[in-house]
Amino acid sequence: MIPASFDYVEAASAEAAIAALTEHGDEAKLMAGGHSLIPLMRFRLATPAVVVDISRLSGLSYVRDGGDHLAIGALTRHCDVETSDMVRSQAGLLAHVAGQVGDPQVRHRGTIGGSLAHGDPASDLPAALLALGGSVVARGPGGERVIPAAELFTGFLETALAPDELLTEVRVPKVPDARWSFQKFNRRAQDWAIVGVAACGNGAGTGVALINMGQTPMVAAAVQSALASGASAADAAARAAEGTEPPDDLNGDAEYRTHLAQVLVGRALAEMA
């Protein structure tokens, strides 16, 4: 359970990281806190020839007021998102969810950008970003672009980030008065969610996203449209699994996950009422 050998490159700046990615292409992987990548490397599910270490780019660890949104540096650790007064007051869902990732040790190393770029459908933070209707900033050799959360997750552990792009910032709308709920169903404290739900309401509507209900983190589109057209919470929750492809594994089969999604969306909407 030792990672395969690789060449280690420490990036001194975001530009240097992008240059290293440009040079090595998909042979290279960026490593921030490493809490998604190192386990994959230990199981030899990932065997990058080059690891570009960005964990010390302290300039990418921040929480800033961006006017109508919060701007969070990609290398901001979960524990710093969790305890940030600004995130707590302006996007309470995100602070809460950051505090539910893994355990304290994981939250002392793992980063928000790393978790989102990993794109794991079982992870908590992608669902929070989807429910909030946030976005990420990707920087590549040609400059920056903004990728809405709804377009970020493209396949199992795959994202819209190009091989030579670095996720530099996470943006979430400021929703200081929003009602929100996070439901994480698991058997043991630090496990991934068997199914999870992140939901956040605001003037524009209610965002609802699902954890571990398919190949990607996903929006519960049927629930959102039901709520938008005035359906009751119970009727909306009944549609939680529409358009999903829940996996079968040791923790539960697709039928069980379908049931959990309906129950958990129901609980989330009840908590927000």
Next chain:
Amino acid sequence: MQVDMTVNGQDRSADVEARTLLVYYLRDAVGLTGTNVGCDTSSCGACTVLLNGESVKSCTILAAQVRGADVTTIEGLADGTALHPMQQAFMECHGLQCGYCTPGMVLAATSLLADNPRPTEAEVREGLEGNLCRCTGYHNIVKAVLHTAEHDAAFWQARASKSGVTA
């Protein structure tokens, strides 16, 4: 590659492969075997050490990533023969059985009290969720943490205000 760091207050340097994980750097290159390898997959917490004062799982960090950092292992807690308050509390409250999880538990608990010097029982249980005890001796571990939080309050308060300044 050459990897330098401070371990328990002493400068250490070793020539290791880039893929060397912090736990193996500490055990094999530095020779401090108090940090245990348990699950090897960042689940069990047996390998917990303090990195710049905060608990981390040393099986999921490359040694190369923490060059120059200040690492504390279980060997670095006691002051000579005087046990650290957390170690003393584990002894007094019988917070260990086989002892395998103990170094990680003690360090995770130390980090917990540095963040929150007077936790409730529920906060202690939640704060130690990253550490598994296969003897299932959790009750006395939690008791030990609450015991030192109460009996050594001044010590933990001083640590907490210190960590607040550097955070």
